[in-house]
Amino acid sequence: DGGITQSPKYLFRKEGQNVTLSCEQNLNHDAMYWYRQDPGQGLRLIYYSQIVNDFQKGDIAEGYSVSREKKESFPLTVTSAQKNPTAFYLCASSIAPYSNQPQHFGDGTRLSIL
Amino acid sequence: AQKITQTQPGMFVQEKEAVTLDCTYDTSDQSYGLFWYKQPSSGEMIFLIYQGSYDEQNATEGRYSLNFQKARKSANLVISASQLGDSAMYFCAMREGTGGFKTIFGAGTRLFVKA
Numbered sequence: 001d002g003g004i005t006q007s008p009k010y011l012f013r014k015e016g017q018n019v020t021l022s023c024e025q026n027l028n029h030d031a032m033y034w035y036r037q038d039p040g041q042g043l044r045l046i047y048y049s050q051i052v053n054d055f056q057k058g059d060i061a062e063g064y065s066v067s068r069e070k071k072e073s074f075p076l077t078v079t080s081a082q083k084n085p086t087a088f089y090l091c092a093s094s095i096a097p098y099s100n101q102p103q104h105f106g107d108g109t110r111l112s113i114l
Numbered sequence: 115a116q117k118i119t120q121t122q123p124g125m126f127v128q129e130k131e132a133v134t135l136d137c138t139y140d141t142s143d144q145s146y147g148l149f150w151y152k153q154p155s156s157g158e159m160i161f162l163i164y165q166g167s168y169d170e171q172n173a174t175e176g177r178y179s180l181n182f183q184k185a186r187k188s189a190n191l192v193i194s195a196s197q198l199g200d201s202a203m204y205f206c207a208m209r210e211g212t213g214g215f216k217t218i219f220g221a222g223t224r225l226f227v228k229a
Contacts, residue, residue, distance in 0.1 A: 033217075042118075042205060042219040043159075058216070088157060100147050100166050103217060105159035 002027045006091050006106035012114045013078065013085060021076045021109045023091035031096035032074035033103065036060060037088040046089075049074055050096050078111065086112050116141050118206050118220035126226045127196045134181070135191040135223045137206030143167075146210045148189040149217070150180065153203040162204075165189055193225075201227045 004025045013019045025032065031050050035043040045058030049068040063082025068074055074093075078085045088110050092103040117140040127133035139148065150162040165173045165180045173180045181190040193200055203224050209217040 035219075040222075042221045045216065045218075048216070090157075090159060092159070100164060102149055102151075102161040102164060103159075104161070105151075108157040110157075 004091055004093055004104055004106035006109050008109060009107065011109055011111045013111060014114050016080045018077055018079050019111070021078070021089055023074045023076065023106060024072055025093045026072060027093055027104060029093035029095055029104070030071070031094045032068070033092045034066065034074070034076045035090045035092065037090060043090065046076065116208060116210060116218050118208055118218055120206055120220035120223050122223045124224045124226065126228060128228050129198060130195055132192060132194045133196055133225065135204050135225065137189045137191065137220060139187050139189060139208050141208065141210055143210040146208055148180070148182070149207040149209070150178070150191045151205045151207060153205065155202070163191070196227045198227050198229060201225060
């Protein structure tokens with residue numbers, strides 16, 4: 001059954017610590033995305049990747065980093081430079097680059113500060 | 115610049131009635147796609163319906179239809195025969211054809227279906 005798997009479902013970060021959120025897809029999609037969602041708000045784009053070994057900053061990339069070493073995987077690292085990381089993080093993928101294709105989303109990771 | 119506006123933070127509808135969720139957009143592109151997603155309280159985003167800027171017919175998917183008025187730059191979602199399971203957040207989104215990848219989302223509308 002094809003889809004996107006995000007792990008962990010819940011994550012806690014200590015001050016000064018980097019944490020990595022996992023995102024794996026088996027849909028054979030070229031494009032992958034990371035979004036941040038704050039309570040009662042829409043999604044804001046952090047990073048996106050069109051192909052392996054290539055990625056671009058979205059609207060709120062500061063304090064985050066990504067890698068795309070494999071087509072299936074697009075992990076997001078929340079660094080200590082991100083001063084307000086508490087949010088719900090959603091990973092998505094889509095067939096690229098066609099505008100009529102919807103994004104498929106994972107179930108999300110909720111990140112909180114300890 | 116691209117922009118999506120959803121002016122209804124919350125909506126109530128009686129079970130079995132129809133409801134319209136508003137969405138207006140702004141773009142300078144001629145080619146773009148409009149999407150609606152549903153987000154239940156569990157958090158996952160579920161794709162509902164798509165409308166292309168060149169599509170002449172309004173899109174329909176089961177109980178969902180999209181009232182597309184290109185000149186007004188509006189893409190309202192109509193849910194017919196509301197069910198209790200329709201209670202969720204609903205997001206309107208747009209992707210510009212020439213830009214390729216970037217999709218922007220509105221702030222969402224929370225729908226409450228009353229029994």
